[in-house]
Amino acid sequence: MNTPEASMVHGLKAGPKDLPALDRLLKQVPELLSRHGHQFVAGVARSLLDDLRSRALAGTLALAELQPPVLAQRLSECCAERLAPRMRAVINLTGTVLHTNLGRALLADAALTHVMAMMAGPNNLEFDLTTGGRGDRDSMVEELLCEITGAEAATVVNNNAAAVLLSIAALAGGREVIVSRGELVEIGGAFRMPDVMAAAGARLVEVGTTNRTHPADYERAINAGTAMLMKVHTSNYAIQGFTSAVDEATLAPIAHAKGLPLVTDLGSGSLVDLAQWGLPREPLPQEMLKAGCDVVTFSGDKLLGGPQAGLIVGSKAQIQRIRKFPMKRALRMSKLPLAALEATLRLYLRPERLTRDLPTLRLLTRPLADIQRLAGEMRVPMAEALSPRYRVQVQAMQGQIGSGSLPVASLPSCGLVVTPILSGKKGLGQALDELARALRGLPVPVLGRIHEDQLWLDLRCLERAADLLTQLPGLSQALRG
Incomplete structure (x- = not known):
């Protein structure tokens, strides 16, 4: 701003008395008032003036910042910042496909379309269109889950931790649950299986040792106070070496001989055999049911590739007990994730199309040659x-599935490695932090990982190169600034 007025105030400090009154400031921004309304703009303006007053008292406010055009522009920016959403889309170049901190599974186009359609108007969430009476929201997905898994019945809640909690509370509240000591897992956020047991009102009975548990361990532990036997799939860690575990097919007869249900938690359970695409195999709910499990719980937003959900499938008798338990209402799914779950499950009716239609499987099975070609084009x-x-090179990488799924498995991948150009080690960390911060500050933030004194950008999850390439001018400007 090269006006005479600006030249006069350049370099001068402002005092509290130089600040305009609120009414005077608002008169300078009629367009903002028209767009957002008086109440909102006035509230933002008060906050801005309070901040400027504090800086004036501290002697750090330049008089040039209070010129009407400058102040009006700053107020406009503050309004935009206040209205900007906190939850934003990001570009995941971390190498972890199902990243817990980045929302895990991406929804399929079919799921997004169905969610939008169901949110745009009324729907039959709890209305039976055949009878004209009250319906059950579980019916939206129960038939699909039974068809896919072979279960007699199914119900759903808002996540798998809730599914485990509800199943234990409904089937074993006030009584004992027998679990192998080697399966007492802790999942994200320090959420431990023993704590889940306590919260559900059940008493945990540990059998076996950390690395070895035998059928006789379960048999000896069963008594009049036992309510159920439980298996927990250790999807987020692996014990190797001198180990022994009792599988569901062996454990089911032991439980049923005593009239007890067998419950298994698969965590990130997949509905299809991943080995057909060269990925490590995960146990399937349908296999657990055939092995004799009465209840199987698993997640919706991990390997299944849908929204956050806890899926519970099993025998009609046990699912009915779970569904009728009072806690079920507090943990039920709302219409938005339920619509997304229904659309996702329908994709499994056409399994040959899954690697095309389901983003999770599409990314996990993406040909390495495609990723390498993309890296070459972007370098x-x-x-x-x-x-x-900075220097940029194409580099072979090893990614991972993520979200506690297949912890020792890696995904061959490719990406870009960015190295600061320095005369020595001094300033290396600062240069990497500056670059990572600039990438996070882009309109669509880009997230990689710092590894071996370099910034690694794994391209497995980047399906549209333009999402990053169109932001490069802004990245250059941020680094120059």
Whole structure:
């Protein structure tokens, strides 16, 4: 701003008395008032003036910042910042496909379309269109879950931790649950299986040792106070070496001989055999049911590739007990994730199309050659954007599935490795942090990982190169600024 007025105030400090009154400031922004309304703009303006007053008292406020055009622009920016959503889309270049901190599974187009349609108007969430009477929201997905898994009945809640909690509370509240000591897992957020047992009102009985448990261990532990036997799939860690565990097919007769249900928690359970695409195999709910399990719980937003949900399938008698338990209402799914879950499950009716229609499987099975080709195409534009401060190279990488699924498995991948150009080690960490911060500050933030004094950008999850390439001018400007 090269006006005479601006030249006069350049370099001068402002005092509290130089600040305009609220009414005077608002008169300078009629367009903002028209767009957002008086109440909102006035509230933002008060906060802005309070901040400027504090800086004036501290002697850090320049008089030039209070010029009407400058102040009006700042107020407009503050309004935009206040209205900007906290939850934002990001570009996941971390190498972890199902990243817990980044929302886990991406929804399929069919799920997004169905959610939008169901949110746009009334729907039959709890209305039976055949009888004209009250319906059950579980009916939206129960038939699909039974068809896919072979279960007699099914119900759903808001996540798998809730599914485990509800199943234990409904089937074993006030009584004992027998679990192998080697299966007392802890999942994200320090949520431990023993704590779940306590919260559900059940008493945990540990059998076996950390690395070895035998059928006789379960048999000896059963008594008049036992309510059920439980298996927990250790999907987020692996014990190797001198180990022994009792599988569901062996444990089911032991439970049923005593009139007890067998419950198994698969955690990130998949509905299809991943081995057909060269991925490590995970146990399937349908296999657990055939082995004799009465109840099987698993997640909706991990390997299944849908929204956050806890799926409970099993015998009609046990599912009915779970469904009628009072806690069920507190843990039920709302219409939005339920619509997404229904649409996702329908994709499994056409299994040959899953690697095309389901983003989770599409990304997990993405050909390495495609990722390598993408890395080659992006290296030069990325290098030009980061020159002369950083060097960019194509690098083979090992990613992972994530979210506690298949912890020792890796996914061969490819990406870009960015290295600061420095004369020595000094300033290396600062240069990497600056680059990572600039990438996070883009309109669509880009997230990689710092590894071996370099920034690694794994391209497995980048399906549209333009999502990153169109932001490179902004990245260059941020690094120059």
